[in-house]
């Protein structure tokens with residue numbers, strides 16, 4: 549690889565990280581929001597989407613800085629958006645420090661930095677020495693702490709890549725979920741599940757659908773559903789602290805320059821057996837702007853209810869809306885043994901009669917669903933997506949009742 553550096557003329561390269569397995573969906577998401585990004589004049593940019601390179605754990609693309617930065621607002625699958633500052637070959641520390649010095653201008657976007665160094669399969673394999681070398685060469689103040697500007701240095705196969713973090717807090721922190729239960733779902737995973745549920749269903753079609761999570765925990769699926777296509781301007785991002793941050797990106801009226809993105813779904817329904825989780829969900833939805841006058845005309849219906857309870861008043865389907873259920877029930881090892889995943893599914897069908905069901909399950913629950921097809925009450929498994937949730941192999945099983953007789 550030749551030496552590459554981001555200077556005044558070169559167009560920057562952005563790396564957008566995501567969970568392994570989500571890369572293709574991230575490309576799809578990027579295509580969808582790409583037309584809505586703004587140029588420096590706060591107008592739609594009108595530039596064709598450049599070629600996107602898919603790498604394990606993310607995607608890379610070469611775009612104007614102002615466009616790349618806005619990926620932070622729109623992507624619900626991204627973990628971080630990194631701005632590549634340079635890639636070069638270095639086999640001794642003198643060469644390395646020379647290259648770091650060349651980058652100093654780009655690094656001084658903030659007073660101090662926090663270093664994240666990884667090294668493998670290279671002559672310069674010592675991460676501590678790499679960090680020292682960076683500090684010697686640039687004289688930039690190196691600090692620890694969550695709110696310090698991060699610089700990523702990756703040394704692999706004698707090739708050094710230096711990147712500036714544009715995101716700050718990991719992007720799954722959306723700014724509304726300040727409280728959670730014992731097994732909260734990462735917001736990025738919830739959004740991935742929603743995108744798979746939606747498949748080719750357009751935003752207009754979702755206005756005829758009520759989305760129900762009968763085991764909502766902290767309400768992640770519900771908020772992510774409402775916000776899926778809307779930019780997240782609720783929190784701050786690392787690039788907003790840069791000395792050269794484009795003024796538009798920090799403007800209090802930034803939101804007014806984007807089109808109004810409708811909230812998905814006509815109605816959000818959440819249930820949980822725990823009163824405590826109901827209150828937590830309520831507060832999270834409140835912070836997300838989904839409760840009260842602001843959210844109209846979207847209807848939100850939250851209550852405490854055990855899915856196995858037979859109280860008739862607990863759920864009344866709307867005659868004019870179709871129901872979709874999306875939930876992640878407790879994993880198999882947390883369920884009472886007489887209540888396997890099939891019982892949960894049967895109860896969901898009996899109580900809510902949904903048209904589509906998405907269940908995020910562990911590998912044993914997935915095997916049970918696949919091997920006990922005859923107990924699925926005529927539901928068809930339409931897709932299975934396997935990935936990891938906090939290190940645990942899980943699967944999003946999507947079932948359809950449309951052809952059920």
Ligand SMILES: C[S@@+](CC[C@H](N)C(=O)[O-])C[C@H]1O[C@@H](n2cnc3c(N)ncnc32)[C@H](O)[C@@H]1O
Nearest residue numbers: 731732733763764765766768820821854855878
């Ligand atoms: C894995 S958590 C869901 C996490 C949620 N998706 C979130 O992001 O916070 C499972 C939830 O199901 C609830 N739950 C367990 N059994 C239930 C039942 N029989 N009826 C209703 N809720 C139940 C638990 O209280 C817990 O909040």
